[in-house]
Amino acid sequence: MSSVSITSLLGQMSTPRLEALFAQDARRAADWVFVAAIEGLPQAQTCYGRMLLEGTGVNKDPQQALKWFRRAAASSDADAINMVGRCLDSGWGAAEDPAAAAEHFQRAADMGHAWAQYNVGHMYLDGRGVQRDPTLAYLYYLKAAEQQHERAMSLVGRCCEEGWGTPRNLDAAADWYRRSAEAGYFRGQYNWASILLKAGRCDEAARWFERAALGGTAAMRRAVMELIARAGAPRPLQTLAARLKAGSLSAPGTSAQAT
Secondary structure, eight states: OOOOOHHHHHHTSOHHHHHHHTTTOHHHHHHHHHHHHHTTOHHHHHHHHHHHHHTSSSOOOHHHHHHHHHHHHTTTOHHHHHHHHHHHHHTSSSOOOHHHHHHHHHHHHHTTOHHHHHHHHHHHHHTSSSOOOHHHHHHHHHHHHTTTOHHHHHHHHHHHHHTSSSOOOHHHHHHHHHHHHHHTOHHHHHHHHHHHHHTTOHHHHHHHHHHHHHHSOHHHHHHHHHHHHHTTOOHHHHHHHHHHHHTOOOOTTTSOOOO
């Protein structure tokens, strides 16, 4: 019977699976992933690049992270190609180069990578590194959303609401916001709650605003508070506002249920 190497076993795992496998012991994870990366496994090279970028189990080193992403990208690893784009777009480990970033996002997007489709959508919407084209932005957001990318779902909703690159369609916007919210994205939850509030469905709106506040940033919590103040605060929202001020919201999933 032929022997099976650790590298061959790791080679059968996706990048998220590799990251989850070693999540409880970051330093040991970095050692194992480094070995697999040195052996030429693209998923491990991408995983090790992320560890270097974030300082997980190793010293933070964006320049080395970018080198590992480039090595994996040379093997046509779509996740790595997207990460090279992220580095070049954000100036991680190299000078910002929006045009090169857009090229990498485009390449990975054309391979069907949902995050890259979402990222290239941003480039077209903002005209960063490419000529601004809201229609292409919408189409790439839609490609990612159809792969259940929760952030892209929210952006498709925004495009439909604002008429960015597609005819304005409030019903479609509401549907995409709902789908993003149910997928767990806090901005989608906020947008869906806003739709519910406008429709007078205050109890449901309060539950989704709560989920957005629980899962979102401090800025999101402030946005919820400000919206409640502008809305005239029906009773369910008054209760939520009081809990936000008191800092007494429960952990996600304990009191805020999907509608």
